[in-house]
Amino acid sequence: MKKIRIGIVGYGNLGKGVELGITQNTDMELVGIFTRRKADTIELLTKNAKAYHINEAKKMTDIIDVMILCGGSKSDLPSQGVEFASMFNTVDGFDTHAKIPEYYDAMNQAALKSNKTSVISSGWDPGLFSVNRLYGDVVLPEGKNYTFWGKGVSQGHSDAIRRIEGVVDAKQYTIPKEEALMKVRDGHMPALSTRQKHLRECFVVAKEGSDLSRIETEIKTMPDYFSDYDTIVHFISKEELDRDHNKISHGGFVFQSGRTGIDNENNHIIEYRIKLDSNPDFTANVLLAFARATYRLNKEGKYGAKTVFDIAPAYLSMKSDEELRRTLL
């Protein structure tokens, strides 16, 4: 069987996760990774592929079936996405929720023009969580949807702390509040404020001699990032941070709570939970499943941008429809 030939754009944690994930998918092979760094300085984790400068990609349109875009949603994907969608089938995990409609339109135009297929915003949120929000919403329409994130590291919030004067390094964990989870599980469909849903716990390394209480106040009152939350700040040493907080674990919950019955007397709860040792590894594996779908959709002439909502589950699997019905249905 001809394997699906994968390219990776960007070789950070996510790109490395994709590289490893390909070895778990026997119908795929890695052609190369594409980077803005000097390609000959890159050492790949696996042995069968090569690193290229990103500018080389355009010469390889006929030997790569799907390009996995592993750049960031803020600065990379908005320009890189469209550029690659005009040359390759692509998959990405664009995750700036508010800008998805705009990104979709741009990617859709580019992909339609080139007869390519681009799956955008796959991963876990957006991605698997979105799918679960949708299934929940349609089966319990008289209900309420809840998404919780964590426990896990928020890169954006960690960065925001690092920008405060006197901070050397920092890690921020988003933590769902146990009490809120219990209330949702009880089926009472509580209205929960931002503060009631999540806690923010920060581990901060401060420059020697800094005013710790000023730093703590600056964190806790930071608008958008912290001011709407209960925030806990710990000051620790650089050694402690590197030793105890070097994981990129994450997780989260999607709930749908709804009622049925002649007097709405029946409660139903759907709870979807993920617990990940490595956020980038897991995200990478989701992107790869959608890469398979991208490849197949394109073969069927289904061009343009797609999201996880547009893709029948069977497209994601190596197994035949007949095998799926026999083994997983």
Place this chain on the structure above:
Amino acid sequence: MKKIRIGIVGYGNLGKGVELGITQNTDMELVGIFTRRKADTIELLTKNAKAYHINEAKKMTDIIDVMILCGGSKSDLPSQGVEFASMFNTVDGFDTHAKIPEYYDAMNQAALKSNKTSVISSGWDPGLFSVNRLYGDVVLPEGKNYTFWGKGVSQGHSDAIRRIEGVVDAKQYTIPKEEALMKVRDGHMPALSTRQKHLRECFVVAKEGSDLSRIETEIKTMPDYFSDYDTIVHFISKEELDRDHNKISHGGFVFQSGRTGIDNENNHIIEYRIKLDSNPDFTANVLLAFARATYRLNKEGKYGAKTVFDIAPAYLSMKSDEELRRTLL
């Protein structure tokens, strides 16, 4: 907007659940329910529809868009399914897992011949659980899948107990073992025997003067149903059974446990859990979401039998693709 016109075949608990569920879906209307009983003896829960004898259905092919088949998988659907698939778009919850391939083929043939669309085996297992098994399998291919059922009433096992001499009535609960759930959640991918996964708890009303220990032994040693399980038997009065065990609640879990990383050092757990006050109400609501998909697929000329694997999530929702991207992605 033109509503999707729904018919219901069979008016037991599931049929009644569908009738109520339609009131939660503003793009649907109920045309009628079809029964083998005398139609004029049926009192519907809602006011806007009528009961008909099942033989009347064939005259109503032009005023019903989707027929929801609410008969049992054992005796009703194998014949009824094919008969209705040759006249209507249909949705059913055929749940005899081992016979799905055979049922699929029969329904596919009938529906293709009539240019109709039949979604089979929707509901929660098969159905939502199947979808979760598939998503789990594709994102964590180096992993293991676990399905647990309960706590909930198993109709088949309750029936089996009732057939024992001296038993007046009985209710059997399937209960996942907490220890097994914990082991799976820990990420160790345990091999679990049938006995290790589920417990069977039986509440039995015996005829006065029966030999209770003989009944208990007959239950516990019954092949296929109980002999592979730890089974607990309680003898109670008919009043207690009617008072304390009249609910048709159910639930269950689908787990995917898998590993990633250069040395498989990262564990990931996906846990999907449902907790239902009313098994038939919830199942009915799932069938209705898939009825919407059936209707749309048929409009697009996608004929034949389909399963939950073949249907892109967006087909299930009343919301437009644009709204889905904006609100649920």
